Amino acid sequence: GQQVMQIPQYQHVQEGEDFTTYCNSSTTLSNIQWYKQRPGGHPVFLIQLVKSGEVKKQKRLTFQFGEAKKNSSLHITATQTTDVGTYFCAGPASNTGKLIFGQGTTLQVKP
């Protein structure tokens, strides 16, 4: 069945370093969503990308959707301790209401 893979699973960085997580789908996606889950919390929507090659920025976060609409990335510039958490990508299964999440990347930031 359709799969969404996310790497790396864990990342430890020093505060101020950059961070990137990658998301790859086995099929073309109509859109991709990104969520952040703080430790002990619930996933919170960050952004949705729809167009091929789309790039969106939110302050220090940059989101990209690949040209083939099968991959995406989230890049954080100059990480801060407030960036700690697990980042998930999610994409819809074709022609259904299913939403498939990647396994998530857990980011730890050392002050």
Next chain:
Amino acid sequence: EAQVTQNPRYLITVTGKKLTVTCSQNMNHEYMSWYRQDPGLGLRQIYYSMNVEVTDKGDVPEGYKVSRKEKRNFPLILESPSPNQTSLYFCASSLGGLAAYEQYFGPGTRLTVT
């Protein structure tokens, strides 16, 4: 305040004892779904509903039931819980179907089955 609520937040039960986790949203959303979260496996969709009386299986529906009799409520039923259903469960809702809108998640229900 727009929100998704789940009850209970924590539950410890024994194998085979039927239980229901309630989920309610106050945003008039059409789409609701249930996920389970396990270490290393991310969020896996159990069931979803695109409207009242319309429910469909997600990726891991075995051992679960749902119903959508009203727009705001989407309870998750475990008829005969087993230890492999020990997990963190999230309910979510969104404006529409086809997974094209942002999901609003509830606070989660941590279930332990002994």
